[in-house]
Amino acid sequence: MLSSPPLRRVRLITLGGTISSEPAGPGPETTGRGSSEGLSDGPAGVVPRSGAxxxxxxxxHWVPGVELVPLxxxxxxxxxxxxxxxLALHAAIAGFGDDVDGVVVSQGTDTIEETAFVLDVLGAAARVPVVVTGAMRDRTTPGADGAANLVAAALVAASPDARGAGVLVQIADRTHxxxxxxxxSTFRVDGFSSEPFGPVGAVVEGVVHLGGVPRPRPALPVPTGEAPRVAVVVAGLGDDLALLPGLADAGYDGVVIAGAGGGHVAASAVENVAATVARIPVVMCSRVGSGPALTQTYGYPGGEIDLARVGTVPGGGLSAPKARMLLMLLVASGATPDEVRDGIVRYGRD
Incomplete structure (x- = not known):
């Protein structure tokens, strides 16, 4: 008689978010960071309450070959x-012993891309698969998607095929x-995209299918000390971005501009961008959502060539939220201006 394969041990870490949310009321409350104390008018809404x-x-019972260990x-x-x-999440993952075969992290979908990207850049999945998931519908909504996403994430985290794939995000049966x-999307259960490359895999009938994954990159060192302040500013039609030069005075250590099209600003904004670059790093991304910020196409005032001349750093394929997190990590590590530029360019490549 053939013996059953040993259980794969997966640590299940919860951070809160919609996947943990239920209607507000008596019971465990979220931390003060999620509190709306004193706001009594209107619907109470849902809040994170349920954990690992x-x-x-x-x-x-949906993953009989996996032993889930909650945290x-x-x-x-x-x-x-x-x-x-x-960073506390990264430290927890790094501290797991050799008896752990994978890690699932659940949190709110609003900032999943930031969490997954930071973990990836810091090399959290170097030893075992790390899969981040969440839900678009709270636990009490008809058709809640949280349990299905957790099951699929646990299967991916337990899969030997996921080793070496970097940090992954599992949503609506697709692996990103x-x-x-x-x-x-603010409402669709499949509201995540990996444009222009697409998902790297899928979970079908409980089976993990993984295809092409990104090329591995060297991990950044884990920073210590207080996190730098980095702003994201969206450039719009005719906007002179007059607020930019004041960001350094307000205590910001860097800024990411989500520019129009390929990463562009109005001609009237260039002077303010240049004044900001003289004091803090400025990274140029595209606000479009698909495709990299351009580097050598448009030569008009406010185009990417003009902005490079005044010292901005091209964000490549990074979204503005990811560029912000990367810039925070680089500044926190004490990177020089040249090292900041090299780091952004390196991780902005596809």
Whole structure:
């Protein structure tokens, strides 16, 4: 008689978010970072309340070949997560022993791309697969998607095929690379995209299928100390971006501009961009959502060639949120201006 294969041990870490959310009321509350105390008018809405222990009980029978070991690390809405939280998450993953075969992280979908990208850049998946997931519908909504996403994420995290694939994001049966994934809908359960490359895999009938994954990149060192402040500013039609030069005075250590089209600003904004570059790093991304910021096509004032001349750093294929996280990590590590440029360019390549 053939013996059953040994169970694959997967650590299930929860941070909060919609996947953990239920209607507000008596019971465990989120931290003060998610509090709306004093706002009594209108609907109460849902708040993060349920964590790893309950999830493990609810989905364990759906993954009989996997032993889920829960760890509730945070219980907050995902916009309230901080770089300190992400570094604590990275430390928790790095601290797991050799008996762990994979890691699932659940959190709110609003900032999944930032969490997954930071973990990826810091090399969190170097030893075992790390899969980040969430839900677009809360636990009490008809057709809630959280349990299905957790099951699929656990299967991917337990799969030997996921080793060496970098940090992954599992949503609506599709597997995305952290490097490419972005949220593209406020309501659809399949509201994530990896344009222009597409998902790297899928879970079908409980079977993990992985295709091409991004080329591995060297991990950045884990920074210590207080996280730098980096702003994201969206450039619009005719906007002179007069607020930019004041960001350094307000205590910001860098800025990411989500420019129009291929990463462009109005001609009237160039002077303010140049004044900002003289004081803090400025990274140029595209606000479009698919395709890299351009580097050598448009030569008009405010085009990418003009902006490069005044010292901006091209963000390549990075979304503005990812470029912000990367710039925070680089500045926190004490990188020189040249090292900041090299780091952004390196990780901005596809």
């Amino acid at each position: 222990g309950l999830f493990q009980q609810e989905i364990q 509730e690390l945070r219980m907050v809405p995902s916009p309230s997560l901080t770089m300190a939280d992400l 690379a952290a490097r490419w994934v972005t949220k593209r």
